[in-house]
Amino acid sequence: MALRSYPLQILALIFSYSSIISSLNFSYPAVFNFGDSNSDTGGLVAGVAFPLGPPTGQTYFHEPSARFCDGRLIIDFLMDAMDRPFLNPYLDSVGAPNFQEGCNFATGGSTVLPANAASTCPFSFNIQVAQFIRFKARVLELLAKDRELEHYLPSEDYFKQGLYMFDMGQNDLDGAFKSKSEDQVLAFIPTILSLFGTGIQILYNEGARNLWIHNTGPLGCLPRIIANFGKESSKLDQLGCVKSHNKAANLFNQKLHDLCRMFQEQFPEANVTYVDIFSIKLDLISNFSQYGFKEPLAACCGYGGPPLNFDSRIACGQTKNLNGSIVTANPCNNTTEHVNWDGNHYTEAANKHISEQILAGNYTNYPMSESAKINQYICSSDNYSHD
Structure with a gap:
């Protein structure tokens, strides 16, 4: 069916929305981050003893970074874009870190599923949420006694005006493949996302309104996964990535997007941004030479x-x-x-x-509330028809 006519109002609305997408209003007084090693700026190092030493890596200013990288993470670049300092980890109290413009609760190895005795990291999403609640309560308690602490702690308004960032789920899928079949992993995804939805609702009840949610990357393209699960060529795609793991990541992301949209509809005061990390990373791997990589x-x-x-x-x-x-x-x-x-x-x-x-x-659906308004307007308009 072909679209017969578009009123000028709809076209103007679409172009207005396009300008929103192309120039993100990425400016918030504070950032509160939840996640795993992809956004851990030192939490696991501060909270867990490493018998073999902490993660290796150097930041661009040539000091030990405690990051799972040779330098800056995505969250570091995003903080730069907001002209904000790098986030200090919640677990690192040594040296009196400054939390005025946010706090990082992410820790390497974290999962959405509650940690157990066999978990790589004890700081799963429910624990990170509990840490945030404790952090917020303690901050407000201290500020009530001494307003000078606003130089080091976020003000009460920052908790509502701030950005809440999330990057989790990869470790849940990774761990599931160690004990489950592909079909079992796929069937397990709704359980993981149900717990994630519970966590962000708790944070919403604590005042979080600006939610920035990364989907999970192409798990099957990690060298470790390829080495362990890609020994047979039939299990690899044309890029050399493990098909089963990328299929699970894709389904996880589809369900995560649905969760984000439903959350936005249920809580209209929220501003939910869904970021398609999977597509960015897969495009980078697929077209690496175009971007200067070898x-x-x-x-x-x-x-x-x-x-x-x-x-x-x-x-x-x-x-x-x-x-x-x-x-x-x-x-x-x-x-x-x-x-x-x-x-x-x-x-x-x-x-x-x-x-x-x-x-x-x-690759950013920003904000989903605006997207929903445009879709609703177009779909409900009587000013266009189909053949």
Whole structure:
């Protein structure tokens, strides 16, 4: 059926919406972040003892970063875009960190599902939400006693005006594949997202109104996943990524988008932004040479050489005795040529590219409340007809 006529009002509304997408109003007084290693700026290092040492990586200012990267993460670039300082982790109280413009509750290895004794990280989403509630209550308590603390803590208004960022779910899918079949993993996705929905509703009840939600990336394109699950060529797609894991990530993202839209409809005061990280990362891996990269899948910091430079027995930066030889998983000479850093995470160069795509608005449904208004207007208009 072809669209017969469009009234000028609808066209004007669409063009107005397009301008919103292309120039994000990305300015908030504070940011409160929840997530895993993709946005952990030091939480896991502060909260967990590492018998083998903390994650390796150097930030661009040449100091230990405690990030799972060779430099800045996506969230670091987004904070730069808002002209805000990098977020201090909630768990790091050493050195009296400044939380005036936000706080990072993300910790590497975190899951949406509640942590148990076998979990890599104890700080799952429900714990991060509980930490935020405690943080907010303590901040308001302290500010009531001493207003001078506003130089170090967010003011009460910041909790409602601030941006609440989320980047979780990858570890839940990853963990599920270790004990479940592909069909079982797919069937398990609604359970994961139900718990995520509960968490963001709790935060909404605490005053969160601006929600910025990243979907999960192409899990099947991580060198670690390819090394473990892609030993048979039939399990790989044309890019060399594991089909089952990317299929699960795609379904997770579809359901997450549905959850975001339903949340927006249920809570009209919320401003829900859904960011398609999967498409950005998959485009980067698919068209890596166009963006100045030479290695789309191989880890920069690893061991084993081409095609993946990844060996599960030795992590980035470690030295071990493998089969009678002392070997070290060293970084590559030029990290800017690699999309992947250590088999699990992206390089600073890749994160910079991803952030630029986010800020351009090309993969961002922002805000879903405005999108819903436009769709409702177009679909309910009597001024157009179909053949």
